[in-house]
Amino acid sequence: MHILQAVGTSQNIKIIPRSHPASVSVALTDESTNTTATPTMTAASSDGFLTLSGILSVVDGRYYNLEVKDGLELIYRGRCFVTSQTEFDKFSINQGEYTEETSHDNDFIII
Numbered sequence: 166m167h168i169l170q171a172v173g174t175s176q177n178i179k180i181i182p183r184s185h186p187a188s189v190s191v192a193l194t195d196e197s198t199n200t201t202a203t204p205t206m207t208a209a210s211s212d213g214f215l216t217l218s219g220i221l222s223v224v225d226g227r228y229y230n231l232e233v234k235d236g237l238e239l240i241y242r243g244r245c246f247v248t249s250q251t252e253f254d255k256f257s258i259n260q261g262e263y264t265e266e267t268s269h270d271n272d273f274i275i276i
Contacts, residue, residue: 186208
């Protein structure tokens, strides 16, 4: 899953596609509204990866389906999540939603 941010600046998406074309078309489908946007993105191939760069119009807290095509051929399909959190190694989709119970010590009584 790719993590994106709802910012108006250029973002990078690094993928491992089926082929490495010089130009691609990208379709981002919002799972909440089922609307598809086709942002203009540039593709750069390096070390087996394809890095897509461009400005994305996305909404915070939503999931998107990502499809990358070389002409009519689908070369990558993935999923993206948009968040305003910046510490991705500590990212939690449940941040602020779940409180861990600490009043019990988890002891079991076996009879």
